[in-house]
Amino acid sequence: GAVVSQHPSWVICKSGTSVKIECRSLDFQATTMFWYRQFPKQSLMLMATSNEGSKATYEQGVEKDKFLINHASLTLSTLTVTSAHPEDSSFYICSAMRGTDYQETQYFGPGTRLLVL
Amino acid sequence: GESVGLHLPTLSVQEGDNSIINCAYSNSASDYFIWYKQESGKGPQFIIDIRSNMDKRQGQRVTVLLNKTVKHLSLQIAATQPGDSAVYFCAEISGTYKYIFGTGTRLKVLA
Numbered sequence: 001g002a003v004v005s006q007h008p009s010w011v012i013c014k015s016g017t018s019v020k021i022e023c024r025s026l027d028f029q030a031t032t033m034f035w036y037r038q039f040p041k042q043s044l045m046l047m048a049t050s051n052e053g054s055k056a057t058y059e060q061g062v063e064k065d066k067f068l069i070n071h072a073s074l075t076l077s078t079l080t081v082t083s084a085h086p087e088d089s090s091f092y093i094c095s096a097m098r099g100t101d102y103q104e105t106q107y108f109g110p111g112t113r114l115l116v117l
Numbered sequence: 118g119e120s121v122g123l124h125l126p127t128l129s130v131q132e133g134d135n136s137i138i139n140c141a142y143s144n145s146a147s148d149y150f151i152w153y154k155q156e157s158g159k160g161p162q163f164i165i166d167i168r169s170n171m172d173k174r175q176g177q178r179v180t181v182l183l184n185k186t187v188k189h190l191s192l193q194i195a196a197t198q199p200g201d202s203a204v205y206f207c208a209e210i211s212g213t214y215k216y217i218f219g220t221g222t223r224l225k226v227l228a
Binding site: 002004006032041043044049091093095097103104105106107108109110111113 | 125149151153158159160161162163166168206208210214216218219220221
């Protein structure tokens with residue numbers, strides 16, 4: 001299978017601090033990874049597309065200086081929420097693209113729940 | 118990809134019965150489709166996929182049907198079990214990275 005992990009799974013932090021979330025593809029290499037945010041009982045909201053070795057592409061309305069993305073290797077992308085505030089509290093999910101002969105498929109990580117106090 | 122929808126319809130099914138979850142997709146150019154399962158507090162899990170040159174694909178206890186004429190996708194789960202309780206959503210894909218996610222359907226399995 002295609003396994004994607006995230007770390008940490010839970011994080012609680014004080015307002016004003018920065019939080020880094022890691023996304024790893026464990027058994028495949030991923031040139032492209034995605035970061036999503038999900039509010040309770042709502043669908044996934046794409047934040048940005050992370051490409052290995054290049055700058056991330058952010059969706060409209062997502063502050064790139066607020067949500068720093070680094071995709072330094074083919075198996076690791078990180079999302080850093082800088083100067084976190086309570087409104088940043090959410091469920092953050094990453095996904096990694098795995099290619100087959102005919103298609104690239106997104107496989108999701110287990111998510112990271114962030115609570116900012 | 119885009120994500121849409123604020124309402125989650127619910128399908129309640131008796132344990133052991135078959136479940137059918139539906140998805141209407143929007144882009145006739147979409148050529149690849151995936152069903153994901155998301156349990157509470159977890160990330161979405163890949164269940165099954167189908168390409169547009171097929172109209173049916175079977176997995177273990179799951180079957181995906183594709184009707185391109187009416188742009189409709191369905192997921193059938195045979196002999197539904199309590200562990201199948203989750204939100205299920207479809208994704209339509211055009212090109213490599215253009216993912217559009219469906220609103221999702223909550224499946225509740227009744228004992």
